[in-house]
Amino acid sequence: MIEFIHVSKKYGTHSAINDVSFFIDRGEFVTLVGPSGSGKSTLIKLLIAEEKPTGGQIVVAGRDITTLSSRELPFYRRKIGVVFQDYKLLPHKTVAENVAFALEVSDTSGPEVLAKVPEILEMVGLKDKGKSMPDELSGGEQQRVSIARALVHQPKLLIADEPSGNLDPINTWEIIELLFKINKSGTIVLLATHDKEVVDALKKRVITLRDGKIVADQVKGKYVL
Amino acid sequence: MAIIRGLKIGLVDFWRNRWLSLAATFMMTLTIVTMAMFTLLSLSVNQTTKILQEKIDIAVFIKDEATDIQIQGLQNEIGAMPDVKEVRFTSKEEALAQFREASKPRPVIIRLLDLGHGGSIPRSIVIKANDPSSLESIASAINQSQYNVIVTKVSYEESKSSIDRYISMTHFVERAGWVLSGLFILIAVLVIYNTIRLTIFMRKTEIEIMQLVGATGWYIKFPLIFEGVLYGLIAAVLSTVLLFIGVKSASPFITKYIDSNSFDFSHFFIANLSKIIGIELLVSVLVGGFCSYLAIKKHLK
Ligand SMILES: Nc1ncnc2c1ncn2[C@@H]1O[C@H](COP(=O)(O)OP(=O)(O)OP(=O)(O)O)[C@@H](O)[C@H]1O
Ligand SMILES: [Mg+2]
Numbered sequence: 080m081i082e083f084i085h086v087s088k089k090y091g092t093h094s095a096i097n098d099v100s101f102f103i104d105r106g107e108f109v110t111l112v113g114p115s116g117s118g119k120s121t122l123i124k125l126l127i128a129e130e131k132p133t134g135g136q137i138v139v140a141g142r143d144i145t146t147l148s149s150r151e152l153p154f155y156r157r158k159i160g161v162v163f164q165d166y167k168l169l170p171h172k173t174v175a176e177n178v179a180f181a182l183e184v185s186d187t188s189g190p191e192v193l194a195k196v197p198e199i200l201e202m203v204g205l206k207d208k209g210k211s212m213p214d215e216l217s218g219g220e221q222q223r224v225s226i227a228r229a230l231v232h233q234p235k236l237l238i239a240d241e242p243s244g245n246l247d248p249i250n251t252w253e254i255i256e257l258l259f260k261i262n263k264s265g266t267i268v269l270l271a272t273h274d275k276e277v278v279d280a281l282k283k284r285v286i287t288l289r290d291g292k293i294v295a296d297q298v299k300g301k302y303v304l
Numbered sequence: 305m306a307i308i309r310g311l312k313i314g315l316v317d318f319w320r321n322r323w324l325s326l327a328a329t330f331m332m333t334l335t336i337v338t339m340a341m342f343t344l345l346s347l348s349v350n351q352t353t354k355i356l357q358e359k360i361d362i363a364v365f366i367k368d369e370a371t372d373i374q375i376q377g378l379q380n381e382i383g384a385m386p387d388v389k390e391v392r393f394t395s396k397e398e399a400l401a402q403f404r405e406a407s408k409p410r411p412v413i414i415r416l417l418d419l420g421h422g423g424s425i426p427r428s429i430v431i432k433a434n435d436p437s438s439l440e441s442i443a444s445a446i447n448q449s450q451y452n453v454i455v456t457k458v459s460y461e462e463s464k465s466s467i468d469r470y471i472s473m474t475h476f477v478e479r480a481g482w483v484l485s486g487l488f489i490l491i492a493v494l495v496i497y498n499t500i501r502l503t504i505f506m507r508k509t510e511i512e513i514m515q516l517v518g519a520t521g522w523y524i525k526f527p528l529i530f531e532g533v534l535y536g537l538i539a540a541v542l543s544t545v546l547l548f549i550g551v552k553s554a555s556p557f558i559t560k561y562i563d564s565n566s567f568d569f570s571h572f573f574i575a576n577l578s579k580i581i582g583i584e585l586l587v588s589v590l591v592g593g594f595c596s597y598l599a600i601k602k603h604l605k
Contacts, residue, residue: 127516129516149521150520150521153515153519153520153521153523154518155518156515156516156517156518157517157518161516163516167509167512167516168513169509169510169513180514180517181517184517184518184519184520184523185517185518185519186523228517232518
């Protein structure tokens, strides 16, 4: 389903990703680990075509996404949901509007948006926060808004970059549970984190990055540095 | 649906940086008013010139001692010249009648005519050409003709100088119009371009997020294009109002300057109002949209 083939990304002379190859199959739950600066976010940016690699190919569902035209790009992005490390919520829109926004940009009809948004907010446990503004929410809640927005398209691939970054253990687990649930419904989940406890408890496939290179790829992995 | 959304966002953005928006709208208005004003002036001067050119002719006054055969010969010769449209002979009686008609407001002259003092009005041949500019060569051909002996005067020079005045005025008005319009369009384009650029910077994060969640280029660009078009639309409405007021107050002066009783500037404006508004809308919307397009092309990844 997703294949990186000798992918490299250089910022100037600095290699953020260096000759990385891997394959992720349908329905997998993959954690991407590595110390800060090892290239996790960069790899995700390459996967959502926010950045173009300086070398190699990235094939998703049979299509080399490094060759997507600016016309095709939006349609590709609608098939993937991304939970960003910095949430990327719109500060002047309410929680519900932030989620609805992702539907509206893809020409979903008004009634459909009205029906889907509360449903998805309930799923992430924010049923009563629809009218709140993002800055009235805790970090964990904002994180969940970001997840709700990523899910509202019913994507085939959910990418979460450090979703437990600033959260306490309970919140973290709630979010991990949520990701599990989503994975059970058939969505590929790619989770980037450096939370050792989470990774060790998950017992899922772990890809370990260091200095932009894959140093380990284990089926039931542990966080090793 | 998408259009309504675009309109809404465009309006919000307009309001958010309202001072710059106002400047953009103002510049656009100035541009359109200038263009429309000069177009109107140029059209009306053209129109007057045309009316005058219609009227311009050569009158050949004939000596009293000329015979009918000589006159007929002259008439035939003129009729055979290239570009002559019309040759009309006016007899003494007709000339007198015309003079009498023209002098109606002055009873003294009528009285004099009644007393038999009208005998000295000469016969004449009036010539019209297809193209008024060829009258000059017709006039000189008459001067060189063998029938010149029966001619007292070829009246051409007088009418020519007044026509020339109008033509040079038309050219001046047109040139001034082009230069000023060009200058104002340039300024308007710069101001609108910068306003849209500011909007793009203000909404940078929002646009980035829209792109990341899969918004198409058009979805993002439409409100921005509309914002530019909005400046144009508002400017078109404003300038129509301004023009209306301007024309109403300047009309007597202009009509006087153009110096033709067959032409009324303010009527001309009203008669062409729908055309004027149409062109205004077209120009303003195109310029506004074009500026947005440029700003988007330059500043939106
Ligand atoms: N836009 C950029 N320009 C230049 N260098 C960059 C850019 N983005 C990332 N880098 C560099 O690439 C390397 C990898 O960064 P990346 O954000 O992918 O790390 P990360 O694994 O996500 O770290 P963290 O766990 O702190 O989020 C870093 O050394 C970073 O400085
Ligand atoms: Mg990161």
